[in-house]
Amino acid sequence: MASILDAVVVGAGPNGLTAAVELARRGFSVAVFEAGTTVGGGARTEELTLPGFRHDPCSAVHPLGAGSPVFKTMPLDRYGLQWLHPPLPMAHPFDDGTAAVLSRSVAETALSFGPRDAGAYRRLVAPYLGHWDTLVRDFMSLPSTALPRDPALLARFGLTGLPPSTWLMRRFHDERARALFAGLVAHVIAPLGGVATSAVGLVFALAAHEGGWPVPRGGSQAISDALAGYLKDLGGVVHTGYEVKRLDDLPPARAYVFDTSPTALARIARLGRAYEGYRYGAAAFKIDYALDGPVPWTAEAARRAGTVQVGPRSADIATALRSASCGAGAPERPFLITAQPSLVDPSRAPAGKHVFWAYGHVPHGWQGDLTDAVERQVERFAPGFRDRVLARATAGPAELAARNPNYVGGDIACGAASGLQLLLRPKLSLRPYGTPHPAVYLCSSATPPGPGVHGMSGHNAAKAVWRRLRETRRP
Template sequence: MLDAVVVGAGPNGLTAAVELARRGFSVAVFEARDTVGGGARTEELTLPGFRHDPCSAAHPLGVNSPAFRALPLDRYGLEWAHAPLPMAHPFDDGTAAVLSRSVAETAASFGPRDAGAYRRLVTPFLSRWDTLAKDFMSLPLTALPRDPVTLARFGLTGLPPATWLMRRFRDERARALFAGLVAHVIAPLDGFATGAVGLVFALAAHARGWPVARGGSQSISDALAAYLKDLGGAVHTDFEVKRLDDLPPARAYVFDTSPAAVARIAGLGRCYDHYRYGASVFKVDYALDGPVPWTAEEPRRAGTVQIGPHAGDIDRALRAASREGRAPEHPFLITVQPTLADPSRAPEGKHTFWAYGHVPGGWDGDLTDAVERQVERFAPGFRDRVLARAVAGPPQFAARNANYVGGDIACGAASGLQLMLRPRLSLRPYSTPHPAVYLCSSATPPGPGVHGMSGHNAAKAVWRRLRQTT
């Protein structure tokens, strides 16, 4: 009998398996796809030699993850590659605000009226970032806070809606960039704790940047899997699990799946019927003949570029997709330029690029033209550099990854109380009604992103039980 079986080989499932194996438990991972990775994969989606990340590409939470930083993943090929700027946010006048490693450079890009307000917002937390990240990403009660005073101060600042926090800024440049940071979790700006979302992304950039993984996001998953195997764990791919009886006997079963899937497979009935799935995205991967011809200089150096341009535009796009059930006419775009930091992703002189906008869950339309019109607005001539494109909307995301119900890449709506209290109101969110079954996906705290902390936290709950029953 194994100590633990993990279902799903995404970053959270692999991290949970590694954490258990490091503590001497016997572990096996079962993955339905033919490779490990989940939302952290890399494939040639367009043309030979162009390596694209079908889902996640930029990793501000990955490089800052307390779980990843505690593991020797660099020995297994994981290398973070940084563009000169983490992020830029262009405007119609040909200028751009930036999110730089430097707080001073970032503040200066907002203009004199908001520079001081921004410095006052982030500086008190930046000096305590590593401790704050451990406390924030380990909640709920998987560990006592290491710095309860800073965590409480962060909560007072971040738990109100982002719209409240943005009142500190007087001009549009700072408001727009901060609104774009919140939109990375597909949450309307007036939701609970959305201020914390924007703050976390800003602090992560100042602390360690917004890198890509050299060679592609797949290298994160491959490094975790290789380390697991060296620890004695096993990884089985092409193995779809439909019920617990499909798996070998184990003392614990840990699911890197949606709540709906674990309920179905483990026979948990309707315990997660209240769990809400949210909006989706429409994503286009591009093979380009040259770099994106941005009008502003800053986006030409930025790994990630947000295209809004204004906070009101971003809010309207999010509301359309999340609350009104329609695709926005002018989508807010998150775009990534991986080859600025990692030229190995494309043939010499060529580039990869991706962009996505938000759409309702299950939407089956085509947003390609709207996406490209938005890019052309800030990079005239962009379409002339497109060699090939690969598009994916909600049906394609749902087909590629069973965790993305209705195409929801966050594995559950990151809005309202569900942003923090997922998958249900409980002091033990990783446990389920079945005493041997646990959940470790992005449907558990701290939520979406390639950071492995949901798996890390779930593994703590599992090994505590296993030690009690030894």
């Protein structure tokens, strides 16, 4: 290791590893320090229940990972990353045994909403189809890091996306389309009436049409391992099992980049009250299942979908989100996001068996047990589900935070993705990746563009870092 490194990265989640890769492939010396025994952060895979059942403790399905502008510039397939696509990206079942679907096909999606809303949905997504690479790159970058490639398209998207999702859903006459779109917004644990929530739902829908909602072969750990492998070949060094409590614990460097929560960064770098106004949001209660067979969904479409939203109505979803976000208590009928990766990846479970992943929303730091409520909701749309459970591993807010310190109070978005904080993270600033310390930067999901396994927060932060490093190298 050089006596003075160009950059040290703290935290080996997808954003930290992406920041390290971006710096290393521009010729800077980089070392990564991770407190855990393996790299991964929110993208890990472990045997949580029984031998041979490989579960993703947090992220499992990656619509923004497969379509990530920065991941597309990296040869991650050479390091073992392979995307697997289920027959349907997502299904949203109803009590009558049918389901609305989010398909790779716009036509199939629109038809599942019924004749009154099919045309409205086609008109909603039509302006952006075929422009995903440009749109997502512009949407997930800041003007201070990259000028828009298509300002007119981005402006049009902004006009549609900035209003609350409750406004956008007025385009639809029937509940099927409204419920599916409400569920898309709920993926960032944001109340449906918040600013820019229309953009959240629209991005997830377009991601399905343009690139699908795939899972990585072998589990989410494959993403992190591929990034780490690429970094090592670029000359970067990764240290695991190394907890950083203060800057003095790290080797001398010209820049320090933190893939941590703002709270942890302020403590380690002694930034005082720099982030005292930053808000953490509702938490997740997550259950990983080892199953004796596939989930017995009543709706045929749900049996083919990698992700299944369990609501069912938009009002039900709004109530569940409001209950969790306002701290009113855990909802009696939680909205669930579920994933069944072993439908397309048999390596995740023994022959004939399956892994299943589900989480609902609960208040920040909640200490109860949501298991019975979760399973009652699943049984409502998949009678006999409990009979197929071989083992389960539950993780409430405390367990999620213990597993990944970025999930403060069980908030898997590393900060409330509601109100202006959905757009202005971690605070109102033209330099969201910089800090009061000129050599210290933040690159976690607490920075734009926010939560998700896409690496763009790390990419954007790395841009700010390498610009400073080049300036300090000048005579």
